[in-house]
Amino acid sequence: MAAALKSVSFPKVYAANPQLSHSGRTVQKLFESRGSCKSLASAPTIGSLAPPTLPEVLFTGRANAGKSTLIGKILATDGLVNTSKKAGHTRALNFFRVGEPEGKLVVVDGPGYGLRGRPEWGELFNEYVRTRSTLRRVYVLLNAKNGINQDDLGMLRELDGMSQEQQTWTFQVVLTKIDAVPTKSLARQIKEMTEAVWETAPRCQLPWLPTSSSKWERRGIDDMRMSIARACGVI
Numbered sequence: 001m002a003a004a005l006k007s008v009s010f011p012k013v014y015a016a017n018p019q020l021s022h023s024g025r026t027v028q029k030l031f032e033s034r035g036s037c038k039s040l041a042s043a044p045t046i047g048s049l050a051p052p053t054l055p056e057v058l059f060t061g062r063a064n065a066g067k068s069t070l071i072g073k074i075l076a077t078d079g080l081v082n083t084s085k086k087a088g089h090t091r092a093l094n095f096f097r098v099g100e101p102e103g104k105l106v107v108v109d110g111p112g113y114g115l116r117g118r119p120e121w122g123e124l125f126n127e128y129v130r131t132r133s134t135l136r137r138v139y140v141l142l143n144a145k146n147g148i149n150q151d152d153l154g155m156l157r158e159l160d161g162m163s164q165e166q167q168t169w170t171f172q173v174v175l176t177k178i179d180a181v182p183t184k185s186l187a188r189q190i191k192e193m194t195e196a197v198w199e200t201a202p203r204c205q206l207p208w209l210p211t212s213s214s215k216w217e218r219r220g221i222d223d224m225r226m227s228i229a230r231a232c233g234v235i
């Protein structure tokens, strides 16, 4: 596997959030401690994957759904995750280790699907999901502003089928960019999207996780970390 270690800046001090529960603080510490999150590798092909060791969670979604930005906030380490204004930036599976020294879990940033995705990235994704023994959760990111389309429903349908064969992981919807939707239309938007997902992918895990990773409004990051830690059996 091609190594992709990067020079990064870590948060200066880890400051416990007093509003979090005991397990919430444990999870915050896991993700925010100095040196805890590290870029491990980038795998552009199935042959370049590292052997499975730690429990893993995979992020997928349409190109531009906000995958890399959200992962960047979850990992709390500036510059660790590449984000781009240009859609289709992530073309490989990018692996990030959480927890030191030997790691507790791995977060994987996947290539985007849909209009700007590419068939070969789809093959990489499918092969990884079908064969990765350490995979515990697939998060499907839906942009709250754009709603749900046929590509999203196609992905959810496929995951629903695969999760039936492969019972070591579950899949769950994460709503991104909720800051971009007026509060009064958000509930309706979520209701419409939930109904569409429910019909297409009844095995989709509940609840939905609403998030905002914008510079001005950060929401749902602690819930995401807790969800990841639980899925990986860390707490």
Ligand SMILES: Nc1nc2c(ncn2[C@@H]2O[C@H](COP(=O)(O)OP(=O)(O)O)[C@@H](O)[C@H]2O)c(=O)[nH]1
Pocket: 061, 062, 063, 064, 065, 066, 067, 068, 069, 070, 082, 083, 084, 085, 087, 088, 089, 090, 112, 176, 177, 178, 179, 180, 211, 212, 213, 214
């Ligand atoms: N308003 C808003 N913009 C976001 C949010 N998350 C990501 N973006 C923007 O959406 C674009 C695509 O984000 P990126 O993380 O690269 O998407 P990816 O292709 O799914 O990895 C970038 O311009 C981000 O700044 C969010 O929560 N709110």
Ligand SMILES: [Mg+2]
Pocket: 067, 068, 069, 082, 083, 084, 089, 090
């Ligand atoms: Mg990306």
